Amino acid sequence: MAFQIGEVSTDELIEAQAYVWNHTFAFVNSMSLKCAIQLGIPDAIHKHGHPITLSQLVESLHADNTKSQCIHRLMRVLVQSKFFIEDTSQEEARYWLTPASRLLLREASLTVVPFVLLILDPSFTEPWHHMSEWLTNKRHLTPFEAAHGSIIWEHMAHESGSDGLFEEAMSSDSRLVAHVLVRDYKHVFEGIETLADVGGGTGTMAKAIVDALPDIKCVVLDLPHVVAGLESTDKLSYVGGDMFEAIPAADAVLLKWIMHDWDDEKCLKILKRCKEAVASNSTGGKVMIIDAVVDVNREDNKVVEDQLYLDMTVMTYYNGKERSENEWAKLFSDAGFTSYKITHAFGVRSLLEAYP
Incomplete structure (x- = not known):
């Protein structure tokens, strides 16, 4: 009617x-x-x-x-x-x-300015104009590719300034998350002597962790061009590599805002590599994931909206997804983990700990 x-x-x-x-x-x-x-x-x-x-x-x-x-x-x-x-x-x-x-003060230690400027940069707003086109044909992996003719990682590698803008934005977010993590959730690092920060960029999270917890040594794994030229120390080292192929052995593996970039098949590969990396630990080690769990904090409308906006964002840029607890549980089970724990630590995002 x-x-x-x-x-x-x-x-x-x-x-x-x-x-x-x-x-x-x-x-x-x-x-x-x-x-x-x-x-x-x-x-x-x-x-x-x-x-x-x-x-x-x-x-x-x-x-x-x-x-x-x-x-x-x-x-x-x-x-x-x-x-x-x-x-x-x-x-x-x-x-x-x-x-x-x-948080918009440029010189503030926990500034979010780089992240805001990245998301509102024309190269990142343009893909939204291509969403309906992308949804009705099979030519492109993402709306980002429909807009720019290449996937996001290729685009940033070839466009002057894009990669630096992205790294700066991710570092600014990591500083804020690390501040909360080491101040309010330091106990999650108990018993950990070695930590592998996977996809850790230039080491912002890892630096905050080793500075706050001097008994821990961190290794940052990222693509070779990201860590090229970065100087290692006794407490913090860098390895260029591919997380889909191998992850450095450690008591614990940290994945901060990594998993939502990828579909379930690729996340399963990452988790299996993580399980291999912590398998030599006498207590079994663990994998620590900082990401959204979309079916929590439903009483907070701002959190719910941000999680849904993030889900649309990673769909548009990466063909990734934000996951519910049931979806996380299935990934952990399929990757061979026996149990997991969720701590709602960061508002929109949570800390997930998976145990072999």
């Missing part, structure tokens, strides 16, 4: 339109956030040291004075999305930072 406008009230009709518009224009939030970072708005407010007026902000940004009201309109959106606080108790409104905008 055709939809009849008369079947709904005027209020319902207008509310429905507003709902559609809210999602249609959601990209405005993302692009306003990117603009704020590029202009250095969080840094300007932080440097000011206390709530800043619009005129002071415009001056500190060296913005065109004729566009001061445009800065005001940009800040109005960012206040609405809770990236900044607006104090209107005085004659001229003043802006201050929130916990979220403190």
Whole structure:
């Protein structure tokens, strides 16, 4: 039966339109956030040291004075999305930072700026325009390939700056995750003397672990061109290789945000290599995975939304997937692991420990 406008009230009709518009224009939030970072708005407010007026902000940004009201309109959106606080108790409104905008300070130890700029880079937004094309034909592995003519790893290897932008984004995320891991979950490293960080890039996670836990030695495994030229120490070493072929033997293997890049068949290969790597440990060792478990924290709508957004993102870029606990359990079982444990440690992501 055709939809009849008369079947709904005027209020319902207008509310429905507003709902559609809210999602249609959601990209405005993302692009306003990117603009704020590029202009250095969080840094300007932080440097000011206390709530800043619009005129002071415009001056500190060296913005065109004729566009001061445009800065005001940009800040109005960012206040609405809770990236900044607006104090209107005085004659001229003043802006201050929130916990979220403190993560947008470029020099902050736990800054997320590189990650935001990566995801909002044109090369990473363009694939979303090709999703319907990808879903209706078999020509491409991913929407990313449909957009760029090559898979993401090939594209980054050949496009100047792309690989560095990606590594910087992953390192910034690793710094934040490592901070939480070694501060609040240090006990998961008890009994571990050697750790293999698989896909660990330039060693951001591994460095944080060995600095916080001096009794552990880490080896970082990544592609040869990623670790080329990186200097090893007694506590931290680098190995160029392929995780699908072999993983260095260790008491434990760490996979931070690796598994969601791959389909089940490839994840099974990775897990089998991990099992081989920890098999020589007298207590059986373990594999530690930091990734999403999509059917947890369902009472937190922000977590649920982020997990679903991440799932669509890895589908679009890598042909990967975020997994439910049942899907993780099947992977562990198929790879020969006897048990597993899930700790909901990082909001959107969890710590999964698999035991041979």
